[in-house]
Amino acid sequence: MEILKLDDAEKVARLLERYIQSAHLNFLFGSGASMPAIQLAGNVEQEVDQHLVASEYEEANKKALTFIEELEYQHGFLPAGYTEGDDTDITLKNYLHFLSSIDRILFERKNILLPRQANVFTTNYDEFFEVAASLLPSLVLNDGFNRRIGNSGFEFAPELFFDRVYRSGTVYQHQSEIPAINLIKVHGSISWKRQANEKITLGEPETDQLTVVQKNNPKDVSDALAKRAVILPNMRKFESTLLDRVYFDLLRLYSNAMEMENALLFVFGFSFADEHILDITRRALRNPTAQVVVFSYSQKGAVDLEAKFSAYRNVIIIKPTDSQYIDFPVLNSLFDKIGAVPEALHD
Template sequence: MFEPIEALDIYNKNVNILIGSGASADLFPTLGLQIRDAQGNWETIETLSTKYALRPEKNAALFMHYYNTCIHPVQTFTPAAITTPEGLENLQHYEVLLRTLLGFLDRRKDANRKINIFTTNYDGCLAHAADRLLVKGAHEFVVNDGTSGFYKKHLHARNFNTFQCQTGVFERAAYGVPQLNIIHLHGSVYWAKSGDKIEVNYTNDFKKLLTPHVENKISEFSKYLVTKGGVTDEVPLVKLTHNQMEKFWYEYNKLPIVNPTKWKFHETVFEEHYYQMLRLLSYELERPNSILITFGFSFADEHILKLVQRSLSNPKLQTFVCAYSQGGARKMRNEFGAWRNVKVIGPPEGANLNFAHFNKHVLSLSPQTYEPGEAH
């Protein structure tokens, strides 16, 4: 059985959603690799980069692989370009989630009808899903991505405190328009440094950082990382020139995303916004009658883990940590075992808590009972 989160328990509270890379797993690769170390542990971009700290060619090749497989596909993503049934379903799952959240807001009576969606993903899935719902016209709502401006849009933390109200013809009543705040904690491919500001542009006119010649040089290395059965000690060598590595790092460090090995931005303007968003998350979790629901998120970012754990001293905060596997659920119970206001929700025997099950059995206006052997 999947444990549902009761709608009556959360719809009139300060709801915060925290989404990680697991939510986009059928559209974009995660940081996990298919090779193991000598002890049999799975390698990730983070673990390999630590081992390659004193091996500049392999470390550069590793991040070239990361850019090629994880970042560039996100930069060039559009819903029209999805070619797999799994990818189409993945984007539909985002739409279902947003419809559920809007259903909660429809039940809320106060003027401040908003839900915060924090995400460590730098893809545009939430924005695309929200846009598709707006085009369909079935829901009236506002998407607030923290930007202001007209021709050029700039990001600022204070904009998340902006709300829209509608009034009648004679202005005798005000109606708070349902609002979804989309807050990118780890950056977004749609951000760019503009002086001391962050400019947001949802066009995907991106120049690829790697030349075909360099891609060919790392092809064997890259293929080995994602081939099952590989071991760390047998990862192929890569021959890159100093100029090739220097040119790559110069462009890579300008990307508006958190470095997955240090959970830090290279550019100061992005780093400052990161900490402003962490403060916003902390503030929202410290408010009375707050709810935090996490999905697809492993708490690998120590800043976010410690922040959430500190916030749990708020007895009015209820947290639901949704884990993909039973092993992941055990790990989360160990991490949060000291707090009574945390409920870890994992899958039943023989199942995984994927996006479909999350939407159908866990977070829904009318959760359905799980039947063992379901297709998803």
């Protein structure tokens, strides 16, 4: 394991560029990426777990539902129902900046043997990636839903992930690959709907929230949770057979992506508190050609990451200097240095 302090951004950017040009590109995003619009999900998970340990199942249900409803409420301000400069605006612009940079990097990629494709794995339920992608007309985002069939909502079809998109010339039929980003939401999403036929479809996040009186009724809370197709990590009690199967299917996609030759994973806003993802990542690091680069928000967080990956030589932890934090703007500034970024993104 190697520890790099972010006191020389140019040096770190050159290191990232060298990896990017010769690797299959993957990202893992956690709840830290959606700050400041959304509080860290890890805090909520710990509180719910505490209720479960104490056999306070009704309180655990209520806490979990309240967090999901907050995400759904926040989604109502997207894509344009927010105030310039507020937390939602700041967070959405961070995602816009990131997706634009990755789209550009894939387009300019010099290695024609590798796909012009990046996989973005995220444990977040929010819709910032999807909304940001909708504001970038040239970006191809594959969210795993089949838009060719379905009358009552697009059906989830994970086999569509990793499909490559090509454009042909009109005269000589020359084919060129279009950059594409696979968005793989391993914990589900507030826009996923659970159907009676054991299918998951894409829809709008719920807008009806329970009243205070209803939240004191355990059945109302349980029914409200059952309508949402989200997987709450470390809270197995809330999962159904359907979601359990989907969860492990998506984890298998993560595992397969990391076992490819020259797999590269950038990790941001994620502490590896999810034991399943931590275990899969550690197993993938047995692949000698795999490389994991973890951006630690704080020096304190870096200590925990060092303990988790101390036995692995193909892990780089990038931590901030004494007076710094590695937040989303800092991450974006590093990828800015890999080629040029249009000035409009900085307006």
